[in-house]
Amino acid sequence: MTVATVSVEEAADWLQSGEAVLVDVREPDEFAAARIDGAILAPLSQMPAAWEALDLPTDRKIIVMCLRGGRSHQVCAFVGPVGPEGQPLFNLTGGIQAWHAAGLPIIEGAD
Structure with a gap:
């Protein structure tokens, strides 16, 4: 199955x-x-329990991410092209590594 992707x-x-x-x-x-x-x-x-426990807004796109994009791709392939309420689902290309490499902000350490 094809998984939709989105750049950082x-x-x-x-x-x-x-x-x-x-x-x-x-x-x-x-x-x-x-x-x-x-x-x-x-x-x-x-x-799938963690996914089923999510309370996702029905009017927004869902972006799934991990470290480099592999685990999030697995989740997207499992869930399918849309979320529980028909929201479009996207895998974040390159994960948090690509996000950080692009100079986008991350929070490091505990709250």
């Missing part, structure tokens, strides 16, 4: 404008070490 630059625009919500499928220790502001944690190791 386009994803940043969508998040800033409120068009999208970001789901991080890395593990809690990775999320605690470095994360993108506003990301919702739903670890791959806890799927």
Whole structure:
């Protein structure tokens, strides 16, 4: 199945404008070490329960991300092209590594 992707630059625009919500499928220790502001944690190791527990807005695109894009691709392939309420689903190309490499902000360390 084809998984829709989004570049870090386009994803940043969508998040800033409120068009999208970001789901991080890395593990809690990775999320605690470095994360993108506003990301919702739903670890791959806890799927599908973690996905089913999400309360995602029905009017926004869903961007799924991980470290480099592999785990988020797995989640996108599992979920399908749309979220539970028909929201379009996108894999963040290159994950948080590409986000950081593009000079986009991340939060490092604990709250």
